[in-house]
Amino acid sequence: GQNIDQPTEMTATEGAIVQINCTYQTSGFNGLFWYQQHAGEAPTFLSYNVLDGLEEKGRFSSFLSRSKGYSYLLLKELQMKDSASYLCAVRSNQAGTALIFGKGTTLSVSS
């Protein structure tokens, strides 16, 4: 089977740093994606990792450890507009190039 786990909810304050974890068990692995989704809107692509290590892109960074089946999304200098759901998705060989999504982590940023 295929399973992707991430915390349901997280809270943080403006200016802080937050780390959203994602663990996965899939029949194959061909890349891990993070998306941001505001309520009632489409998911927006944030990052893609296929090799182990950290990918940095502005205030957002994503880390992958394939041996541990683990990834995290790191958000720095949090802003109110970062309040959203963050979706972890894995592309496994079994599904071709389609993505399998976790249920998402709802992040609430307060002032």
Added chain:
Amino acid sequence: NAGVMQNPRHLVRRRGQEARLRCSPMKGHSHVYWYRQLPEEGLKFMVYLQKENIIDESGMPKERFSAEFPKEGPSILRIQQVVRGDSAAYFCASSGQGGNTIYFGEGSWLTVV
């Protein structure tokens, strides 16, 4: 997600009617994916298509649902004889060869009354 166009954005259907959702992929993209999102749930994969081919439909319900991506024109997700449980947001995504970046459209919200 700029460039993946979905229509209609909102659709209301009575039980038993048909719903047709359209998706035009981003320019240069030949891979299309359909996902369904129910309230408080994650995105569920339905079907993956390339031009004139269904590559993977393992997430598609066996009855009433069908999808196509013709040589010309948009991809279409068709739901026949809709029921209340079909009410959801349906998202289309597209990618180029390799699929390292997969972009989503704005979604089509189906309400069955």
